[in-house]
Amino acid sequence: MMSAKPFTSVWTRERKGRREQGLSRDQIVRAAIELLDAEGLDALSMRKLGARLGAGATSLYWHVANKDELLELAMDEVYREVPTPVGASWRETAGAIAWGLRGAILAHPWSVGLIGVLPGIGPNALVMSDLLVKACKEAGFQGVDIDFAVGAVVAYTLGSAVPEAAWRGMLNRSGDSPCEVQTEMMPTIEGLAAGHPDLLEQYKDYTASGIDPLIGRQIAFDYGLVALLDGLDARRPRPDTGPEERGTERVRGERAAQDAPRTSP
Numbered sequence: 001m002m003s004a005k006p007f008t009s010v011w012t013r014e015r016k017g018r019r020e021q022g023l024s025r026d027q028i029v030r031a032a033i034e035l036l037d038a039e040g041l042d043a044l045s046m047r048k049l050g051a052r053l054g055a056g057a058t059s060l061y062w063h064v065a066n067k068d069e070l071l072e073l074a075m076d077e078v079y080r081e082v083p084t085p086v087g088a089s090w091r092e093t094a095g096a097i098a099w100g101l102r103g104a105i106l107a108h109p110w111s112v113g114l115i116g117v118l119p120g121i122g123p124n125a126l127v128m129s130d131l132l133v134k135a136c137k138e139a140g141f142q143g144v145d146i147d148f149a150v151g152a153v154v155a156y157t158l159g160s161a162v163p164e165a166a167w168r169g170m171l172n173r174s175g176d177s178p179c180e181v182q183t184e185m186m187p188t189i190e191g192l193a194a195g196h197p198d199l200l201e202q203y204k205d206y207t208a209s210g211i212d213p214l215i216g217r218q219i220a221f222d223y224g225l226v227a228l229l230d231g232l233d234a235r236r237p238r239p240d241t242g243p244e245e246r247g248t249e250r251v252r253g254e255r256a257a258q259d260a261p262r263t264s265p
Contacts, residue, residue, distance in 0.1 A: 010069035011121055016062060023055055025063040029073045033108070036074060041110040046070070071114055076122030078104045078111050084131050091229050093135035094153050097128060098225050101154070102161040109165040115158060140236040149232055156228050160221050178213035 015025065031053050036044055046067055050057055064070045082100035085093055105111055120129075129150070136149040171178060186207060193200040206216070 008065075009119055009121060010064060010072045011123075022062065023053060023059050025073070028053065028060060028063055028070070029077060032070055032074050033077060036110045037108060041113045044071075068118065072118050072122060075111060075114050075118060075120065076124045078108050079120070079122065079124040079128055081107070082124075082128050084127055090135040090139040091233070093131060094229060094232075095225060097132055097135075098153055098157045099221075101128075101157045102164075102221060105158075105161040106165055106168065109169055112162050112165050115162075139232070140238065142237065149236075152228060152232065156224060160224065164217055182207055182213055 028049070032044060032049055035049060035052060044067070046057055046060055049070075050060055053059075060070075064073065079101075081104040083096050085096050088096065105115075132150050132153065133146060136146045139149070141149045171181060174181060176184070186204075189203055190200065193203065211219075
């Protein structure tokens with residue numbers, strides 16, 4: 001029987017200081033992020049980064065064992081950009097983190113390929129997660145419901161930001177403005193959606209509205225986020241909620257999970 005591969009991370013080993021006349025880890029990570037922002041995830045290699053820094057591989061490997069460790073460090077710098085308000089209400093905190101995480105992902109679209117792939121256990125990621133947990137506790141959620149509430153906020157944010165990052169990447173490659181792309185697509189949409197009149201009418205109305213698609217996506221994100229927080233607000237236990245009522249809510253949730261359609265055997 002094969003033994004499980006031991007978990008390794010840049011965060012599980014002691015950080016080394018700067019070598020004499022060598023690069024610091026912060027310098028390496030900043031250069032890596034600049035390269036990732038400019039050329040994308042596939043463009044990053046230790047050799048290319050070393051050339052960019054005018055340093056040999058030895059200087060890089062002094063601080064990181066491999067490329068994955070470097071990417072862990074870069075991802076945690078992305079999480080540093082997410083605001084972590086102190087003293088705000090639970091809704092303000094959840095909203096600030098959601099907007100901040102969305103903004104960080106859109107500013108660094110290469111991060112999309114790493115979310116869920118590399119462990120988010122760096123100091124900045126933990127600060128963000130801890131604050132969101134505290135906000136949900138403040139809201140009155142208890143036990144595993146805290147995980148569910150945190151997961152709902154994060155999942156909504158990622159589910160909105162990830163396709164938007166891809167869409168913005170397409171715009172950048174095309175060189176066209178969002179409005180130009182929308183107009184160019186109209187004849188195609190009219191042909192493909194001819195059998196879906198309601199959908200086609202909605203697309204035409206939105207296009208005719210003249211709303212800048214970039215602003216429209218911000219409005220849509222805010223609409224969904226407010227709706228999500230309203231839903232969490234409705235589900236959170238109130239101080240005057242007795243154990244019987246809380247138990248009833250949990251049973252309803254369990255039944256809903258049992259009744260949900262299964263996508264796999």
